[in-house]
Amino acid sequence: MPLLEVKDLQVRVEEREILHGLSLTVNKGEVHAIMGPNGSGKSTLSHVIAGKPGYEVTGGQILFNGEDLLEMEPDERAAKGVFLAFQYPVEIPGVATMTFLRTALNAQRKARGESEYSTPNFLKKVRDVAASLNIPQDMLRRGINVGFSGGEKKRNEVLQMALFEPSLCILDEMDSGLDIDALRVAADGVNALRSPDRAMVVITHYQRLLNYIVPDFVHVMSKGRVVKSGNKDLALELEASGYAQFEEA
Amino acid sequence: MAAVQETVDRVRQIDVDQYRYGFETIIESEKAPKGLSEDTIRFISAKKNEPEWMLEWRLEAYRRWLTMQEPTWARVDYPKIDYQDLYYYAAPKPKKEISSLDEIDPEILKTYEKLGIPLREVEALEGVVRPEGERKVAVDAVFDSVSVATTFQEELKKAGVIFMPISHAIQQHPELVKQYLGSVVPTSDNFFATLNSAVFSDGSFVYVPPGVRCPMELSTYFRINERNTGQFERTLIIADKGSYVSYLEGCTAPQRDENQLHAAVVELVALDDAEIKYSTVQNWYPGNSEGKGGIYNFVTKRGDCRGAHSKISWTQVETGSAITWKYPSCILRGDNSRGEFYSIAISNGYQQVDSGTKMLHLGKNTTSRIISKGIAAGKSQNTYRGLVTAHRKAANARNFTACDSLLIGDKCGAHTVPYIEAKNTSALFEHEATTSKISEDVLFYCVQRGLSQEEAVGLVVNGFVRDVLQQLPMEFAVEAQKLISISLEGSVG
Ligand SMILES: Nc1ncnc2c1ncn2[C@@H]1O[C@H](COP(=O)(O)OP(=O)(O)OP(=O)(O)O)[C@@H](O)[C@H]1O
Ligand SMILES: [Mg+2]
Numbered sequence: 001m002p003l004l005e006v007k008d009l010q011v012r013v014e015e016r017e018i019l020h021g022l023s024l025t026v027n028k029g030e031v032h033a034i035m036g037p038n039g040s041g042k043s044t045l046s047h048v049i050a051g052k053p054g055y056e057v058t059g060g061q062i063l064f065n066g067e068d069l070l071e072m073e074p075d076e077r078a079a080k081g082v083f084l085a086f087q088y089p090v091e092i093p094g095v096a097t098m099t100f101l102r103t104a105l106n107a108q109r110k111a112r113g114e115s116e117y118s119t120p121n122f123l124k125k126v127r128d129v130a131a132s133l134n135i136p137q138d139m140l141r142r143g144i145n146v147g148f149s150g151g152e153k154k155r156n157e158v159l160q161m162a163l164f165e166p167s168l169c170i171l172d173e174m175d176s177g178l179d180i181d182a183l184r185v186a187a188d189g190v191n192a193l194r195s196p197d198r199a200m201v202v203i204t205h206y207q208r209l210l211n212y213i214v215p216d217f218v219h220v221m222s223k224g225r226v227v228k229s230g231n232k233d234l235a236l237e238l239e240a241s242g243y244a245q246f247e248e249a
Numbered sequence: 250m251a252a253v254q255e256t257v258d259r260v261r262q263i264d265v266d267q268y269r270y271g272f273e274t275i276i277e278s279e280k281a282p283k284g285l286s287e288d289t290i291r292f293i294s295a296k297k298n299e300p301e302w303m304l305e306w307r308l309e310a311y312r313r314w315l316t317m318q319e320p321t322w323a324r325v326d327y328p329k330i331d332y333q334d335l336y337y338y339a340a341p342k343p344k345k346e347i348s349s350l351d352e353i354d355p356e357i358l359k360t361y362e363k364l365g366i367p368l369r370e371v372e373a374l375e376g377v378v379r380p381e382g383e384r385k386v387a388v389d390a391v392f393d394s395v396s397v398a399t400t401f402q403e404e405l406k407k408a409g410v411i412f413m414p415i416s417h418a419i420q421q422h423p424e425l426v427k428q429y430l431g432s433v434v435p436t437s438d439n440f441f442a443t444l445n446s447a448v449f450s451d452g453s454f455v456y457v458p459p460g461v462r463c464p465m466e467l468s469t470y471f472r473i474n475e476r477n478t479g480q481f482e483r484t485l486i487i488a489d490k491g492s493y494v495s496y497l498e499g500c501t502a503p504q505r506d507e508n509q510l511h512a513a514v515v516e517l518v519a520l521d522d523a524e525i526k527y528s529t530v531q532n533w534y535p536g537n538s539e540g541k542g543g544i545y546n547f548v549t550k551r552g553d554c555r556g557a558h559s560k561i562s563w564t565q566v567e568t569g570s571a572i573t574w575k576y577p578s579c580i581l582r583g584d585n586s587r588g589e590f591y592s593i594a595i596s597n598g599y600q601q602v603d604s605g606t607k608m609l610h611l612g613k614n615t616t617s618r619i620i621s622k623g624i625a626a627g628k629s630q631n632t633y634r635g636l637v638t639a640h641r642k643a644a645n646a647r648n649f650t651a652c653d654s655l656l657i658g659d660k661c662g663a664h665t666v667p668y669i670e671a672k673n674t675s676a677l678f679e680h681e682a683t684t685s686k687i688s689e690d691v692l693f694y695c696v697q698r699g700l701s702q703e704e705a706v707g708l709v710v711n712g713f714v715r716d717v718l719q720q721l722p723m724e725f726a727v728e729a730q731k732l733i734s735i736s737l738e739g740s741v742g
Pocket of ligand 2: 042043087
């Protein structure tokens with residue numbers, strides 16, 4: 001059974017159709033890259049999978065491990081293993097990152113009927129992951145993303161991904177705003193999470209990221225549909241020729 | 250902090266309908282006849298066995314009250330109160346004198362337990378000795394109108410601190426009561442304060458002698474428990490020269506249909522170099538989901554920094570009541586004195602809050618600081634009303650005010666009404682105000698990470714109020730944090 005199956009998905013936002021019958025199948029262990037011009041609907045797809053309010057699904061289906069994802073509340077989807085690393089992570093003043101991580105992790109574990117982490121185990125886990133991502137301890141004491149640089153915000157997303165151990169990771173433009181070194185650190189963090197039990201959907205505009213996170217499949221989105229799929233060479237092709245060839249399609 | 254966890258768990262277990270603290274204790278009570286007249290006042294005074302001067306004081310206030318008009322300037326709206334349709338006094342049936350908490354009516358104790366009233370009282374009950382260095386808490390439990398018990402009296406007595414129901418202080422320390430009662434909030438002050446002066450039932454009295462640092466937090470739990478009984482608490486705290494005291498007040502009330510009037514008066518006096526810290530967590534019944542019922546909370550709280558270098562700090566967490574009309578204030582009379590006001594006011598459902606503070610700078614080099622966090626959800630209205638003034642002689646007066654409002658949903662309102670008045674050109678007053686909404690993006694971020702909508706709102710709101718929560722004593726802060734989440738339940742989705 002595929003981990004994620006998006007079938008003929010049609011989505012409207014404020015009366016305007018954005019996704020016009022999009023299909024995508026992702027199996028465990030695979031890494032899929034999604035590329036496509038601005039406004040083609042990449043973030044919309046990731047939001048609908050994660051359950052963001054404000055989108056109206058007018059047709060199609062999303063199955064996650066065979067279950068109807070669209071029937072679930074967003075926090076339920078998170079507990080079942082759907083993780084979305086945001087293109088624009090929000091800031092939450094006054095809520096220490098550490099507190100947030102623990103509250104969220106324990107909420108997920110509780111929803112799955114697992115016991116809560118003990119404080120020492122939790123702290124150790126966070127410290128280890130943070131160290132591997134070059135995240136200084138004092139960042140964890142600050143309000144979530146408050147005063148973080150663009151690169152720090154993205155690394156904070158990867159930190160959470162590592163901590164929550166989701167089975168589906170959707171990374172929306174993880175590379176935007178990262179310098180070369182930060183990109184490598186974040187990509188290493190992501191690669192460390194590749195596993196036969198987990199799949200990743202990597203949304204990006206740049207082939208460069210895919211040199212670090214090498215995908216099994218590359219999809220090109222245009223105007224709310226997947227218009228072409230291929231292997232990693234498709235990304236190189238795009239880099240050379242641009243999206244123009246798909247625009248008329 | 251096992252103790253703190255226990256508090257959290259207890260609070261979590263409380264589960265009574267929408268309003269988590271809605272239940273009643275059945276205790277026989279002794280009521281004054283309905284309505285207000287000189288006879289009612291004589292009844293109250295006689296019940297309490299008061300000296301003649303106290304009765305006269307009350308009667309004078311009552312006569313004054315008859316000439317006064319109910320104020321209408323606050324942004325609150327409620328049906329006219331029929332003052333003749335209320336009871337002004339109710340007491341649990343008198344029992345034998347009690348020397349410790351475990352002699353209290355078990356019904357009452359059960360009520361406290363259901364409330365999840367913390368460990369410290371339970372500890373007090375069981376005589377648990379805390380490890381050296383941990384601060385202790387003394388409780389003067391006010392149940393309905395009569396104080397039913399006082400603990401830790403011995404230790405306080407050793408330090409020379411007087412902490413007792415004000416009705417006892419009138420008997421035992423008449424000279425102190427005569428000197429200070431009404432010296433901060435005069436009997437003629439305002440409609441509700443004057444009413445309180447006439448009919449006040451009970452409350453706390455604290456006197457800290459010169460140079461004494463009160464060895465424990467003083468705590469009172471107020472509870473309204475009689476149908477149709479107005480509550481008229483009267484509290485008087487005096488910190489003599491160079492002394493320090495921290496006082497905690499917390500309230501909850503049972504669910505009921507009729508609106509209940511509550512008009513308390515709190516007076517604080519800080520002499521030279523003295524400091525008073527007064528913290529409140531207020532969680533009275535806010536009314537049901539249609540806006541029916543709920544407490545009318547018309548409170549006059551005022552502190553007088555009477556001595557040089559004195560300091561008074563108010564911290565309040567206001568989550569309950571149908572209507573709140575409350576402005577804890579500081580009169581900065583002594584040179585170099587300081588006033589502080591830290592406030593979290595949460596309104597949900599149909600609640601109306603009009604709260605804020607007054608900082609009156611009279612002395613030289615006086616400073617004040619106001620941090621107000623208003624949170625409005627549901628169909629509620631939340632107003633911050635603040636007054637900062639500098640007298641002609643208040644050279645170098647300084648005030649900093651920050652008012653932040655957070656809106657949850659789009660049917661509620663937040664309003665900021667600052668009045669600033671400087672008669673001295675060297676005064677420097679700063680005012681900052683922000684209004685924001687909890688954004689969909691922030692909530693979605695949290696739920697994407699596994700939090701429920703309600704947990705997400707609780708988390709964001711607790712972040713918003715964090716710098717005020719930090720002003721509360723540790724254990725209180727934990728309760729308050731929990732309460733904030735409880736009171737916002739059902740505010741989204
Ligand atoms: N809430 C919204 N209201 C109106 N239009 C929206 C909304 N969200 C998305 N859209 C529109 O949907 C289209 C797809 O947007 P989306 O953010 O999914 O694109 P994208 O492929 O992620 O673009 P980018 O590469 O710039 O991030 C755009 O035309 C956008 O304007
Ligand atoms: Mg996008």
